[in-house]
Amino acid sequence: MQIAVASGKGGTGKTIISTSLALCAPGPVQYLDCDVEEPNGHIFLKPDLTSRERCTVIVPQILEEKCTYCGKCRDICRFNAITLFAKTIMTFPEMCHSCLGCFQVCSEGAIVRSEREIGVLEAGMAGNISFVHGRMRVGEAMGVPLLKAVKKKADQEALVIIDAPPGTSCPFVEAISDADYVILVTEPTPFGLHDLKLAVEVLVNFSKSCGVIINRADLGDARVEQWCQQQKIPVLLKIPFDRKVAEGYARGQTLVKIRPDLRPFLQALIQKVSA
Numbered sequence: 001m002q003i004a005v006a007s008g009k010g011g012t013g014k015t016i017i018s019t020s021l022a023l024c025a026p027g028p029v030q031y032l033d034c035d036v037e038e039p040n041g042h043i044f045l046k047p048d049l050t051s052r053e054r055c056t057v058i059v060p061q062i063l064e065e066k067c068t069y070c071g072k073c074r075d076i077c078r079f080n081a082i083t084l085f086a087k088t089i090m091t092f093p094e095m096c097h098s099c100l101g102c103f104q105v106c107s108e109g110a111i112v113r114s115e116r117e118i119g120v121l122e123a124g125m126a127g128n129i130s131f132v133h134g135r136m137r138v139g140e141a142m143g144v145p146l147l148k149a150v151k152k153k154a155d156q157e158a159l160v161i162i163d164a165p166p167g168t169s170c171p172f173v174e175a176i177s178d179a180d181y182v183i184l185v186t187e188p189t190p191f192g193l194h195d196l197k198l199a200v201e202v203l204v205n206f207s208k209s210c211g212v213i214i215n216r217a218d219l220g221d222a223r224v225e226q227w228c229q230q231q232k233i234p235v236l237l238k239i240p241f242d243r244k245v246a247e248g249y250a251r252g253q254t255l256v257k258i259r260p261d262l263r264p265f266l267q268a269l270i271q272k273v274s275a
């Protein structure tokens with residue numbers, strides 16, 4: 001069972017909720033921090049990281065001595081990662097999406113595989129929680145390959161909690177693609193509602209079951225809840241604003257440590273969505 005915790009926008013409390021869901025889960029549990037651009041689950045779970053591996057992608061390297069400057073590789077590249085000026089050919093590895101198209105069309109054998117490091121995968125244990133996160137190399141633009149590498153570590157025998165990246169673009173889609181259930185964390189504001197609608201639209205396209213947690217539920221208005229009712233999307237939990245939570249969050253404390261009274265609600269929520 002994989003449960004993704006996502007939000008249409010950043011700053012809704014997704015990580016403080018997903019880490020505490022992992023802490024409240026019964027039986028074997030794994031926490032995958034798929035927010036590879038800004039992983040911060042480790043700040044709360046404080047895992048003992050015992051393994052570290054480089055994550056690389058394949059990029060083309062051109063052997064100019066074999067190249068006839070035909071331009072086929074440049075023409076097939078949808079990402080403008082190859083440029084040809086008369087008898088000068090250049091690649092831009094940061095723009096390459098590793099589709100391997102250029103390798104296929106070069107009949108001169110002038111393109112060979114090279115590797116580019118995009119980040120690292122780190123794993124370990126946080127108490128009884130198996131923990132994995134990816135950390136992107138500074139300056140790296142594409143998070144999806146690293147996110148896929150984190151997801152490949154999913155333990156088939158455990159309840160997997162995926163901390164998804166915020167927003168509704170490619171990394172979000174990749175993070176939720178194998179999830180059995182998606183919990184959307186939002187806040188009761190016009191921005192929260194706007195981004196929730198975008199996220200739900202994506203989930204509908206992927207036929208994903210989802211429910212909503214409204215964080216800081218007493219600070220805004222009722223429009224998020226009303227919209228969820230209209231759309232028949234369950235509101236799984238409403239967490240009122242609590243200054244203690246904000247202060248504890250800033251110190252790297254987990255939600256269930258700051259508010260132990262929420263533990264039974266989070267346990268019930270996991271039972272409900274995994275039933």
Ligand code: SF4
Binds near residue numbers: 071089105106
């Ligand atoms: S397809 Fe091969 S031969 Fe043609 S320009 Fe590219 S590298 Fe050179």
Ligand code: SF4
Binds near residue numbers: 099
């Ligand atoms: S592998 Fe694909 S994306 Fe990368 S340079 Fe070749 S054609 Fe472009």
